[in-house]
Amino acid sequence: MTTPAQSLPEMGNQLARARQAAAELAQFSAVHRNTILLSIAKAIVSGADSILAANEEDLSACELSGSMRDRLLLNRSRVNAMAEAVQNVAELPDPLQDEPIEWIRPNGLLIRKVRVPLGVVGIIYESRPNVTVDAVALCIKAGNAIVLRGGKEAAQSNRRLVEIMNTTAGLPRGAIELLDSSTRNSVKDLISARGMVDVVIPRGSAEFISFVVENATVPVIETGAGNCHIFVDASADFDMADRIVINAKTQRPSVCNAAEKLLVHRDIAREYIPRIVRQLIDSGVEVRGDAAVQKIVPEVPVAKAPDWDLEFLRMCIAVAIVQDVDGAIQHINLHSTKHSETIVTSNEVNARRFLNYVDSAVVYWNASTRFSDGGEFGFGAEMGISTQKLHCRGPFALRELTSLKYQVVGNGQIRP
Amino acid sequence: MTTPAQSLPEMGNQLARARQAAAELAQFSAVHRNTILLSIAKAIVSGADSILAANEEDLSACELSGSMRDRLLLNRSRVNAMAEAVQNVAELPDPLQDEPIEWIRPNGLLIRKVRVPLGVVGIIYESRPNVTVDAVALCIKAGNAIVLRGGKEAAQSNRRLVEIMNTTAGLPRGAIELLDSSTRNSVKDLISARGMVDVVIPRGSAEFISFVVENATVPVIETGAGNCHIFVDASADFDMADRIVINAKTQRPSVCNAAEKLLVHRDIAREYIPRIVRQLIDSGVEVRGDAAVQKIVPEVPVAKAPDWDLEFLRMCIAVAIVQDVDGAIQHINLHSTKHSETIVTSNEVNARRFLNYVDSAVVYWNASTRFSDGGEFGFGAEMGISTQKLHCRGPFALRELTSLKYQVVGNGQIRP
Numbered sequence: 001m002t003t004p005a006q007s008l009p010e011m012g013n014q015l016a017r018a019r020q021a022a023a024e025l026a027q028f029s030a031v032h033r034n035t036i037l038l039s040i041a042k043a044i045v046s047g048a049d050s051i052l053a054a055n056e057e058d059l060s061a062c063e064l065s066g067s068m069r070d071r072l073l074l075n076r077s078r079v080n081a082m083a084e085a086v087q088n089v090a091e092l093p094d095p096l097q098d099e100p101i102e103w104i105r106p107n108g109l110l111i112r113k114v115r116v117p118l119g120v121v122g123i124i125y126e127s128r129p130n131v132t133v134d135a136v137a138l139c140i141k142a143g144n145a146i147v148l149r150g151g152k153e154a155a156q157s158n159r160r161l162v163e164i165m166n167t168t169a170g171l172p173r174g175a176i177e178l179l180d181s182s183t184r185n186s187v188k189d190l191i192s193a194r195g196m197v198d199v200v201i202p203r204g205s206a207e208f209i210s211f212v213v214e215n216a217t218v219p220v221i222e223t224g225a226g227n228c229h230i231f232v233d234a235s236a237d238f239d240m241a242d243r244i245v246i247n248a249k250t251q252r253p254s255v256c257n258a259a260e261k262l263l264v265h266r267d268i269a270r271e272y273i274p275r276i277v278r279q280l281i282d283s284g285v286e287v288r289g290d291a292a293v294q295k296i297v298p299e300v301p302v303a304k305a306p307d308w309d310l311e312f313l314r315m316c317i318a319v320a321i322v323q324d325v326d327g328a329i330q331h332i333n334l335h336s337t338k339h340s341e342t343i344v345t346s347n348e349v350n351a352r353r354f355l356n357y358v359d360s361a362v363v364y365w366n367a368s369t370r371f372s373d374g375g376e377f378g379f380g381a382e383m384g385i386s387t388q389k390l391h392c393r394g395p396f397a398l399r400e401l402t403s404l405k406y407q408v409v410g411n412g413q414i415r416p
Numbered sequence: 417m418t419t420p421a422q423s424l425p426e427m428g429n430q431l432a433r434a435r436q437a438a439a440e441l442a443q444f445s446a447v448h449r450n451t452i453l454l455s456i457a458k459a460i461v462s463g464a465d466s467i468l469a470a471n472e473e474d475l476s477a478c479e480l481s482g483s484m485r486d487r488l489l490l491n492r493s494r495v496n497a498m499a500e501a502v503q504n505v506a507e508l509p510d511p512l513q514d515e516p517i518e519w520i521r522p523n524g525l526l527i528r529k530v531r532v533p534l535g536v537v538g539i540i541y542e543s544r545p546n547v548t549v550d551a552v553a554l555c556i557k558a559g560n561a562i563v564l565r566g567g568k569e570a571a572q573s574n575r576r577l578v579e580i581m582n583t584t585a586g587l588p589r590g591a592i593e594l595l596d597s598s599t600r601n602s603v604k605d606l607i608s609a610r611g612m613v614d615v616v617i618p619r620g621s622a623e624f625i626s627f628v629v630e631n632a633t634v635p636v637i638e639t640g641a642g643n644c645h646i647f648v649d650a651s652a653d654f655d656m657a658d659r660i661v662i663n664a665k666t667q668r669p670s671v672c673n674a675a676e677k678l679l680v681h682r683d684i685a686r687e688y689i690p691r692i693v694r695q696l697i698d699s700g701v702e703v704r705g706d707a708a709v710q711k712i713v714p715e716v717p718v719a720k721a722p723d724w725d726l727e728f729l730r731m732c733i734a735v736a737i738v739q740d741v742d743g744a745i746q747h748i749n750l751h752s753t754k755h756s757e758t759i760v761t762s763n764e765v766n767a768r769r770f771l772n773y774v775d776s777a778v779v780y781w782n783a784s785t786r787f788s789d790g791g792e793f794g795f796g797a798e799m800g801i802s803t804q805k806l807h808c809r810g811p812f813a814l815r816e817l818t819s820l821k822y823q824v825v826g827n828g829q830i831r832p
Contacts, residue, residue, distance in 0.1 A: 023749070027772065105794055109783055118805050119775065194629070198805050213610070217630045219806045240828040247830035333439070355823045356443065359535065367525055367826030376831070377822075378521055389534050389614050389819035390635045391807040403805035406793075407771045410783030412656040414663035415792070 017174025117143030233345035433590025533559030639800035642672035649761035
């Protein structure tokens, strides 16, 4: 397999080093990998001053404000939290330690299925520097080398964090490679480095993830884009529905598991829609509605056709009236990004129908969509939330950073 | 999610029908799916005359000869074998029947991980009409709709087979869609139908698979390309090595698990290379060698640089001398397509090293590479052999045609 051409010459060297490091890491014991992680955690704590100084450089160079600036900001307690997260990953079970699966064929061949690291994992992400550390910890825990392509607004913070992590004793050279974030060519080269990189995980806006999916020749795990729906059924407990709608929409509107659409059963529309629209507006949410919603609450502006497919990622929601649970399922399967959807109902038949027929990674009955998260699921960590059906679906972490391999032992068998 | 534009208008309808059928199939019980398979098997047997007539049309239109023509040819016993294969798939365990995995979080949420079909599976393949039937049987068994894009040389055979299978009672309309094989646009449209097709499985030449990987926006399972290696170590039993080399190279040279390269430990090169080269030539194999091999057997022509990365798929092999097991591992990891490789040795340390460090889907110790096959592995069927590390690796069949989904049941939980 020949190395694909790189438009950035240094990048070819970085990927070759990562490939070599992956071969070494794959042979490390769990104890060895965990020792490295604990050293990384220590190095981050003792390097806090220089990390904060680098972060200060990023902050003074950047033109972000408000919550975007806050995503970039580090302080001593956030640095400590990053180190703690690495320690927590070290304490998780070894994802390469599987129960051995082996069998003997009638011809005497012994076939053993073993779990192995993926190899070289590429991750493309934006501002938050803690993602740099989390991703490194998860990849090394699973025996992979990692190639990071962070956002340019966090360039100095990421550079310093990677320098510090790379001083760790026992870590092979190339295990953590940070790509040039000043040019989009590093993204293009990374996603087309077939044979050098085993998987690319893009994190970011729906547009960015689409760009990666459409241009990658390396296998991709699609993450994150979440046009999440809430369906309030005729038999819903209205108080519960209120709590779930307000929580899913407003508790953290910029994240992928926040609700973007509200569907209401037509039999309760006249009663429930004015009530929830008022609460949404009181909470600072911009509400749009379909024609039927407008008839009930005329002050709500009309939702345009593209709104139904859009992830607003802000305090905005579109509301539609549907005929019944099947209408809700149909609407969701047509418009959702297959991330997370919830039904609020007291009717178990409708709930089962929704759970079975809605074709999304996580489907809820009487709970907020905001629980779609590796930590909330009890996985102890999270690499992202997959919205595709291959390899992994929903919140994923360590196990999904591994692959398998067959080792076959014979005594001279040939195929007749 | 909006439907991607299709250059072939009819194809948009076909994919929409498949999407709809997939939603229905996903709810069928195992008994229902198996009943459909048994009906398909019966329909094939009773439709034999018209299948053979259609196949006759393909044969008279085609310009293939020899083994390529034979791949296309159907006769009564081959038709019966196709039906039998469907029956066998019906008898396999249900891939959607998993042990239920569920857990309760401290906040009371019940999280259940359930196995579900992938949805719509696209498969692109060439001449052999039995692939049409095998792929349909595996997809329906796993609850998927299937979109087939066969080779144009088998157009009439495939059309008739799909017509016959589509008459089966209980099969939703759209469960089996056959695309126009007369234009490459149907391939391009299929691999870019993101949101309509959940996975595409290309089968064919390395060039064709590369084309699909480079142009697809739909997730792909890469299959098949096999630049497989045999390493004969210093301590190898020469008789065993002879049998394995001749079997892996000559028993069926046109398939992906046939050997393409022979690496020999330098300590035995003077003794072993003349012996095996003679046997290979006597078996009708064209032998090429590196400079060191040429010194020992001067009549062997030199292998060119691209030969080491090439899948010959014919009676041709390239031979190189390596320093030791690490040299062999390094050569293989640089040049192989990560399909199947074997070491012939009596030295367990070297064997373990080879099994652990060679980064391929199937790694053998003292056996022919020709065993990389779902049937030979005991899976009862095969959809292909994956050479990527995501989702599945090595021979794959029913289980790998499924995905998962989380169903979460609460009583009003919101995220604090």
